[in-house]
Amino acid sequence: xxxxxxxxxxxxxxxxxxxxxxxxxxxxxxxxxxxxxxxxxxxxxxxxxxxxxxxxxxxxxxxxxxxxxxxxxxxxxxxxxxxxxxxxxxxxxxxxxxxxxxxxxxxxxxxxxxxxxxxxxxxxxxxxxxxxxxxxxxxxxxxxxxxxxxxxxxxxxxxxxxxxxxxxxxxxxxxxxxxxxxxxxxxxxxxxxxxxxxxxxxxxxxxxxxxxxxxxxxxxxxxxxxxxxxxxxxxxxxxxxxxxxxxxxxxxxxxxxxxxxxxxxxxxxxxxxxxxxxxxxxxxxxxxxxxxxxxxxxxxxxxxxxxxxxxxxxxxxxxxxxxxxxxxxxxxxxxxxxxxxx
Amino acid sequence: xxxxxxxxxxxxxxxxxxxxxxxxxxxxxxxxxxxxxxxxxxxxxxxxxxxxxxxxxxxxxxxxxxxxxxxxxxxxxxxxxxxxxxxxxxxxxxxxxxxxxxxxxxxxxxxxxxxxxxxxxxxxxxxxxxxxxxxxxxxxxxxxxxxxxxxxxxxxxxxxxxxxxxxxxxxxxxxxxxxxxxxxxxxxxxxxxxxxxxxxxxxxxxxxxxxxxxxxxxxxxxxxxxxxxxxxxxxxxxxxxxxxxxxxxxxxxxxxxxxxxxxxxxxxxxxxx
Ligand SMILES: Nc1ncnc2c1ncn2[C@@H]1O[C@H](COP(=O)(O)OP(=O)(O)OP(=O)(O)O)[C@@H](O)[C@H]1O
Ligand SMILES: [Mg+2]
Numbered sequence: 001x002x003x004x005x006x007x008x009x010x011x012x013x014x015x016x017x018x019x020x021x022x023x024x025x026x027x028x029x030x031x032x033x034x035x036x037x038x039x040x041x042x043x044x045x046x047x048x049x050x051x052x053x054x055x056x057x058x059x060x061x062x063x064x065x066x067x068x069x070x071x072x073x074x075x076x077x078x079x080x081x082x083x084x085x086x087x088x089x090x091x092x093x094x095x096x097x098x099x100x101x102x103x104x105x106x107x108x109x110x111x112x113x114x115x116x117x118x119x120x121x122x123x124x125x126x127x128x129x130x131x132x133x134x135x136x137x138x139x140x141x142x143x144x145x146x147x148x149x150x151x152x153x154x155x156x157x158x159x160x161x162x163x164x165x166x167x168x169x170x171x172x173x174x175x176x177x178x179x180x181x182x183x184x185x186x187x188x189x190x191x192x193x194x195x196x197x198x199x200x201x202x203x204x205x206x207x208x209x210x211x212x213x214x215x216x217x218x219x220x221x222x223x224x225x226x227x228x229x230x231x232x233x234x235x236x237x238x239x240x241x242x243x244x245x246x247x248x249x250x251x252x253x254x255x256x257x258x259x260x261x262x263x264x265x266x267x268x269x270x271x272x273x274x275x276x277x278x279x280x281x282x283x284x285x286x287x288x289x290x291x292x293x294x295x296x297x298x299x300x301x302x303x304x305x306x307x308x309x310x311x312x313x314x315x316x317x318x319x320x321x322x323x324x325x326x327x328x329x330x331x332x333x334x335x336x337x338x339x340x341x342x
Numbered sequence: 343x344x345x346x347x348x349x350x351x352x353x354x355x356x357x358x359x360x361x362x363x364x365x366x367x368x369x370x371x372x373x374x375x376x377x378x379x380x381x382x383x384x385x386x387x388x389x390x391x392x393x394x395x396x397x398x399x400x401x402x403x404x405x406x407x408x409x410x411x412x413x414x415x416x417x418x419x420x421x422x423x424x425x426x427x428x429x430x431x432x433x434x435x436x437x438x439x440x441x442x443x444x445x446x447x448x449x450x451x452x453x454x455x456x457x458x459x460x461x462x463x464x465x466x467x468x469x470x471x472x473x474x475x476x477x478x479x480x481x482x483x484x485x486x487x488x489x490x491x492x493x494x495x496x497x498x499x500x501x502x503x504x505x506x507x508x509x510x511x512x513x514x515x516x517x518x519x520x521x522x523x524x525x526x527x528x529x530x531x532x533x534x535x536x537x538x539x540x541x542x543x544x545x546x547x548x549x550x551x552x553x554x555x556x557x558x559x560x561x562x563x564x565x566x567x568x569x570x571x572x573x574x575x576x577x578x579x580x581x582x583x584x585x586x587x588x589x590x591x592x593x594x595x596x597x598x599x600x601x602x603x604x605x606x607x608x609x610x611x612x613x614x615x
Contacts, residue, residue, distance in 0.1 A: 198479040205478035206464075206471050206486065213454045213465045220452035223414055225440030225469035225528065234475055 025334050041189055045182045053181040055293055057253050060188045061246045063289035066273045067199055067282065068242020073271075074280035075203055076235045077215030078124075079132050082139030083270050085146045086116045086240040088262035090247025092150070095165040095257040096158050105170045105252050109191075112248035113241040120240020124233035143264035150259035164258030167251045184253050191249065195242060199282050202238075211235055276318055278325025287326035291318070365428065367392045367564050368444075368532055373412055373422030374588075382408040383419065384588040390532070390581075395558055395565040397579030397596070399572070401608055404585040406568040407449055410534050413566075414446055415439050426532070441469035443531035447521040447538060449568075455510040459501055459520050462509055463492055466527030492527060499523045499553075514541040526557065532564045533557070539571040547571060551578050576600065584608065 045053050065087055072078050093112040097103040103111075123142070127135050150159045159165065172183035202208045210231050213221040222228055251257050273288030299310035322329040366389035375383045383405045390396045398406050411417040413424055415436040424431050426442055434442070445466070454462050467487035477484045496505050499519045504512055509520055518538060525533055535554070539547045551574050557563050569575045575582065575596075582599040584592040586608040592599045599605055 197481075201481040202475065202479045205481075205483070206468065206473050207475050207478040209457070209461055209465050210468060212457055212461070213468075216454035216456055217452050219416065220448065220454065221465070222416070222436045223440060223446055223448075223452075224465050224524070225437050226465075227435075227437045238475060238479075 025331060026338075029334065045178075045185045050179065050181045053185050054253065057181070057185045057188050058250070059286065059289040059293045060185075060192045061249050061253065061289070062270070062273060062292045063277075063285040064188075064192050064195055064249070065243045065246035065270055066277060066285040066288040067195060068239040068246070069270050069274050070277075070279065070282070070285060071199060071202070071211070071242065072235055072239035073274060075208065075215065076211040076232065077132070078127065078232060078236065079136040080139040080239070081136050081264070081267050081271055082142035082146075083239075083243045084262045084264060084267035085139075085142045086120060086243035087247035087250065087266065088146050088150065088257075088259075089116050089119060089240075090244030091251040091257045091262070092159060092165075092247075093244070094248040094251045095167050098167060099165050100158070105168075109245065109248050112244045116244025116247075117237040117241040120243075121233050121237030123240070124236030127236060128229055128232055140264060140267070143267040147259040147263050150262070159257075159259070162259065164256060164261075167255050167257060169252050169255045184249075188249055188253070191245065195245065196282060196285075203282070207231070272315065276315075276322075276325055278327030281325060281327030284325050284327035364391055366390055367394075367427060368413070368566070369423075369425040369428075370409070370413075371423045371425065373409075373419040373424060375408060375412060375417060375419045375421075381588050383412070385422065386585070386588070386590050387422075388583050388590065388593055390564055390566060392531075392564055393558065393562065394580045395554065395567060395578055397575040397582040398566060398568045398585065399570070399575055399582060399599075399605075400585035400591075403587075404608075405588040406585060407536055408588075409585075410446060410536050410566075410568065413439075413444065413534060440528045440530075443529070444534065445525040445528040445530040445532075446534035447518075447525050447536055449536040449540065451514070451517050451521060453509045453517055453520060453524070456508060458506055458508055459512070459523075460492070460496065460505045462520050463496060463501075463523045463527050466524035467492065467529075469528050487527070495523055495526055499526075515543065515546045518542065522553075522557075526561070526563075530563055532566065534566045534568075536568045537570060538567070539569055539574050547574055550574065554578055 044056065048056075065083060068086075069080060069083050072080055090112040093115050094105065094108040097108040097111065098105060123139075127138065130138055149155060151162050169180050169184065170187075171180050172178040176183070178186070203211070210221070210226045213224065213226060214228055214231055218228055247262075250261075254261075269292050270288075273285070273292045275288075276291045277286070277288030278284030295314055296307070296311055299307045299314060302310040324332070368390040370386055370388050372385050372387050373383055374381070374385050386405070386409060388396075398409070400406055408417065412419050413431065415431060415434060415438075418432065426444060431439060431442065431444075454465060457465070464487060471487050473482070473484045473486075496502055499522060501516070501519060501523060504516060509517060512520070518541070522535075522538065525535075538554070539550055542550060554565060554567065555578050558565055567575065567579065579596055582592075582594065582596055583590060584599055584602070584605045586604075591604040591608060592602040594602070
């Protein structure tokens with residue numbers, strides 16, 4: 001993202017090569033898209049109903065969790081069908097600290113991230129021994145166990161059992177003229193942007209290259225001096241921290257945490273969002289989040305009785321039309337337009 | 343390119359020291375390794391002097407790749423020791439070997455196929471750089487390798503035109519050069535090449551011989567070369583070691599090994615070729 005890296009890429013692109021060999025969407029175009037997207041994102045909450053603002057906030061929250069999952073699966077090649085667990089841990093950390101610890105929401109957010117990082121890192125240790133599909137199964141087991149653990153007697157005094165916990169939604173501070181939906185929308189937007197900034201930096205750096213090298217060829221990665229155990233467990237921790245932040249935000253946005261919000265259906269939903277958005281694409285996470293929020297509603301409208309089937313049909317259609325996810329489709333279209341003009 | 347030639351003589355590269363004056367860069371000392379019933383290596387010993395190109399030959403299944411894997415610490419020998427500049431490498435983990443100054447290529451290309459050529463080479467510089475998740479997430483770019491050095495390396499191996507391409511899209515000959523560039527990006531003192539000529543055209547093999555010598559001369563890299571292409575091995579090696587069925591059957595100059603009766607027998611009598 002720095003100028004240094006741009007100039008070092010430039011000669012490779014400019015030297016009269018066939019245009020079809022262009023490596024990707026030009027940086028300038030990406031920046032323009034980001035800027036336009038930002039302007040729209042800032043304007044939207046002043047143009048739509050509160051409920052729509054709430055939905056858009058939820059899209060961003062899902063996108064944050066999908067971004068974390070993408071770092072793990074898309075960039076490091078470790079499968080997880082259990083990220084609902086880390087969302088739950090983040091959500092309950094915030095809810096419990098606010099309910100019993102007298103914490104303000106903002107203080108709980110980094111604690112939720114840190115706690116999830118530690119749990120994710122620790123889970124990553126035994127995960128080192130598991131090949132991809134077995135890791136998927138192990139994480140799935142985690143997702144299945146989580147709601148029941150939250151309801152179980154030893155935890156009930158803290159988690160509120162089946163009832164869950166009510167969470168107080170913060171108002172805009174310093175008399176800023178925004179209602180609480182608008183305020184949480186902007187809080188989520190800023191946090192999401194910061195996390196996306198970290199993710200972009202990470203994947204373009206030494207660390208990101210090591211993560212991807214491990215994904216592509218672990219034996220060669222080791223021979224290049226990469227400490228696989230360190231990178232895999234840390235990536236697991238980072239990924240869990242992203243999910244934990246998403247969970248923490250969701251607790252206050254929904255104003256409620258309950259075990260049945262964090263079933264394996266959520267875990268699988270995140271995986272679907274990852275694939276729909278585009279595995280290995282950072283902006284793709286937003287598409288994935290939008291899919292998770294809006295497609296079930298669309299399916300419901302198509303047919304009340306057969307909403308599940310309609311959802312499945314839409315999912316299949318989307319996968320058929322965009323085999324590389326939404327990000328892949330956008331990239332293909334942009335490249336086509338660029339190549340035609342050149 | 344400013345690479346220090348540590349351990350090499352003042353002339354740029356030391357000739358193989360028959361007088362034993364220079365300490366060996368690598369000592370393979372009686373290593374043996376078994377896989378179930380198969381004895382893949384059976385008490386192999388030899389030294390490599392700094393600046394040398396040592397050719398390691400032998401029929402299929404002789405144990406050449408297994409030896410590489412022991413030096414890279416992908417395998418742990420059952421017996422014996424491997425010392426690099428006098429220190430045993432067996433105490434180290436596989437990921438610590440590159441940082442020590444030993445890098446390698448693989449017999450059947452082991453590239454990061456969905457990454458670009460440049461990124462593959464950059465991964466090779468991993469041991470040269472330090473920076474963790476936090477530095478990198480914050481974009482501090484503390485761990486970035488020297489871009490001019492990487493660019494020079496890419497240019498040196500004639501990979502500029504494909505630097506931004508995905509490795510998987512390139513022909514074998516080019517992929518082999520990417521592996522070489524990636525191994526050199528780790529600034530090795532010892533380079534292990536496992537059948538670098540495999541899958542190359544005649545012309546490419548001729549170029550490769552010159553390239554390996556140039557790498558040794560210009561970068562002061564000692565080379566351990568496994569190769570079936572006898573023309574290549576015999577034209578550039580200072581010393582040749584021949585293996586058969588996990589045993590060392592000959593060691594000497596290219597002349598000596600070519601005329602060694604055991605070597606001739608191993609190659610002629612081998613229906614495994
Ligand atoms: N991981 C392993 N498990 C079991 N046997 C192995 C393993 N690695 C090597 N071997 C065996 O060790 C012997 C030596 O194999 P190696 O690959 O080192 O031969 P090579 O000299 O590199 O042959 P080639 O010229 O065909 O590459 C073979 O019999 C091989 O089957
Ligand atoms: Mg071999």
